[in-house]
Amino acid sequence: MFDYDKWQEIFTSIGKHKLRTVLTAFGVAWGIFMLVLLLGAGKGLGNGIAYQFEGDALNSLWIRPGRTSVPYKGMKEGRRIKLDNDDYKFLLDEFEKIEELSGKYFLGGNKVAKYKEIALAYDVQGIHPDGAIVEGLSVTKGRALNYADQLENRKVAVIGEPVVEQLFKEEEPIGKMVTLDGAAYRIVGVFHDKEGERSMRRFYLPISTVQKVYSSLDRLDQLIIAAGDLSLADMDLLEQKTKEALQGRKMIAPDDRRALRVFNMANEYQSFVSLMFVMNGIIWMVGIFSMIAGVIGVSNIMLIIVKDRTKEIGIRKAIGATPGSIVSMIFQESIFITAIAGYVGLASGVGVLALLQGVESEFFRRPEVNFGVVFAATVVLVLAGVLAGLLPAIQASRINPVTAIKSD
């Protein structure tokens, strides 16, 4: 039943005691606000890092050649290491655990692509047919590069979705000829890459074609190995084995860390997962501690408020208030203030997170909170505050009016 009269009495009391109302409300609102920000920021951090892994095959090894840093077998340090098509064939033949393998050829600087009267510069890379898989591309139109393209050194290209928009506008790109760095290529497919816009402003060509056109024989700038669903330990083993094999072929000292750089995505991802685990743990700890601090703060204010009201309680009792009416007055008043404050804290926290949605940096994106968790936290804080006020209120409602009135 909604007791209008009682609420009227409560509103009067709240309105006439602005300071203590504001103090209580601020304690609750601030606690919830900070909790929302904390959890949201943690999530944003996690999302930011998770984003770094989006797109590429997770169980993958990325091998790049460098220069030797240790003299080995009579050869001086500083020797430049090169990867080539033979290494590609070698890995493909020797390691059956490798499911997909692609070399990569980077053309330095952007190349100008011309279609009709539009000319724009794009990043161009040569890949093997498996390249689309290791890069995590999804072909949205036409087809991916295939073995026939590779074998016949076809002048074909797969382009990113933004390239279509920019070069072809409304036109159908598949089958059209584009002049790229002076040579003509036929567009056979369009791809999407979850990695983002930058990775899609790109032309992928068959690596054999690139090697031929840029007459660099059989150079590979990178070798990418994907190994399906190998376990983490097997991935480490594969990393070690392939590295050793390549070191043998290139006469690299086993302890030379610069000659071949292997990036084990699975391993990195695993450390990210454990980092997130630790970070989540810390966030929860901090969150729980700030909740405890909030509960203690609010409880203290409630205690002081009830103490402050002891004389009022005595007077009310002297003119006929029952202990029950006193307790329910304090109960409703405090639950009203803390609930509203909790809601305000929740809403402003979520509001600030909404403002932060636009922020997209390397380590931070899409901050969000689990609404259930935050709601539960609000309820806990409200209940704690109310309970903390309730116990002294019950006590105060029981002491005899004379003592209560004398209390200040």
Next chain:
Amino acid sequence: MIRLKNINKSYTMGANKLHVLKGLDINIDEGAFVSIMGSSGSGKSTLLNILGILDDYDEGEYWLGDQLIDKSLSEKQAAFFRNQHIGFVFQSFNLLNFKTAQENVALPLYYQKVPRKERAARALEYLDMVGLADWAGHYPNQMSGGQQQRVAISRALISNPQVILADEPTGALDSKTSHEVMEIFKKVNGQGITTIIVTHEDDIAELTNQVIRLKDGQIEN
């Protein structure tokens, strides 16, 4: 109306026990106008608080009308008697500072669940009776001591009690305002309400019809 039989009351403070009321036997008729006198510390306030069910006693019997007031009375029943049968006026007024004069006066009716509008109307009526209708919207700290005490008396009267108990109601007032306040009590008593006033001023006691003198927790006469 009020019958006290062998009322005893002690305060314990740590190991010390202070025997304040030592076997009081008092009868007060309905409609009486009584003053309680005695030196400071003789137990006047203690007695009045017991009469007002604001405090309890250790031994004896206290009959209010045909109701025995003792520890078997629940808190709720006690609240009911304080609310409906007794009006209490304190020396220090004890108004709620965050409520206006009118709201203060109306408060006992809130605990009787009287509708808001009716409460306000009746409070105004009672304020008018003590000459403060124009001050209805003022807060206690905007009023003089005499005015505050008159507000407190209105509050004690509004639930139309059988007994009015006043603990040194003029103690904080000058003699002119004291007499004005006593005029009001006289009027109240004229309506048949039993009126008991604690005082240590002879000229106040002279205005009542009966004087009970306390000395060291006993009746002196």
